[in-house]
Amino acid sequence: MSTEEKIFEAAFKVFQSKGFTGARMQEIADEAGINKAMLHYFFRSKEKLFEAVFLNAFGKLAPQVNEIFNSEDPLFEKIEKFVHSYISFVMDYPFLPQFIIQEMNNNPEFVAKFLKDEKRPNPSKLLKQIETEIGLGIIKPISPKQLLLDIFAMTAFPFAAQNLVKGIINISNDEFFQLMEERKIHISEQIINAIKK
Amino acid sequence: MSTEEKIFEAAFKVFQSKGFTGARMQEIADEAGINKAMLHYFFRSKEKLFEAVFLNAFGKLAPQVNEIFNSEDPLFEKIEKFVHSYISFVMDYPFLPQFIIQEMNNNPEFVAKFLKDEKRPNPSKLLKQIETEIGLGIIKPISPKQLLLDIFAMTAFPFAAQNLVKGIINISNDEFFQLMEERKIHISEQIINAIKK
DNA sequence: ATTAAGTTTAACCATTTGGTTAACAAAGAT
DNA sequence: ATCTTTGTTAACCAAATGGTTAAACTTAAT
Structure with a gap:
């Protein structure tokens, strides 16, 4: 693995668990097992390094989501596929959602930047589909945006x-993952039960 | 308003938008319009100040939640009341949920500390009630923990x-708040539709 | 009026932090 | 072989940051 890759992976790890402001360049260097100067040699600044990591993280999720949202499948199938694929993916990167949400809130300038990306999650087709299926009488009348939320x-x-969550319902990490595994079916059932006519 | 209160409110504001690591003592002092030394005079350290703010924030939410969860109301009514009261409350402190989640993730030592508090959200009675109502045939068989989630x-x-959310579904702040207002009824309907027999 | 306690300020301090530099090593190109 | 580009390191730097201090001010009790 190249030095640049080592840095990138270490940065991903550290930024994810500490956030942008909490992350330390030295810690990333240590995690990567290289000299701190290399971070700047390859990525110029903390901001640039973060940006690379963040956009990459987002870029992993968004295309999957879009592919499902923009397919020709009927709504129920899309919901099932989305939930399945999202949870499967995120179980490999359990801190990705929190990371993305956190940094989107803490660096509002960032929102604008990534929304220009073609890879951004774009639910417009899905929203229209929901309206269509309501019109067709397949599902109950409901606000498309609320359903998406x-x-x-x-x-x-x-x-x-x-x-x-772990603290409040008092479960271990293993139990949490098991619960998430079960959740793949649970969510689809729950939502489809709620909206089917 | 006393200096201590000024500091507390300023700290609440700054910690909420910047997080613990992102917040600067000087910024809190400026926001409060007082000398930075006063922060340490009243709260000893950044950690202590943060702790005071965080536990207070959490303490605002938890008792409300517990009161509803531990009442004698039937499940459907509890869901309605919870959603209503939670959303109403949070609309006054829109960044509280993100703040709590973020700091619970970034300072894991914190989880332990606040879980000892009697004011912690305690869903055990609600979880039992769900099982009971399943037994009584009021709602469909379902994992209580999943329903709580x-x-x-x-x-x-x-x-x-x-x-x-604002970025992805492309809405303004006002539209967001309107959506949340509508959501008070939407969520109850959606969940009850999904689980009622 | 004096004292004592609490409150407030400006200046200061040590450490941390992101970032730079200059020298050095490795590897390819000529 | 030598030159040039790329990669790597240790030492260094300026700014920022959490925290301290000692003196000054305010207030209320004696």
């Missing part, structure tokens, strides 16, 4: 609020 | 991921 919330929240 | 997720997520 429901789907995101049910899938992403447990990961984003991971430590809080 | 659903309720939290649907209510808290949009606030926690506020900037991301």
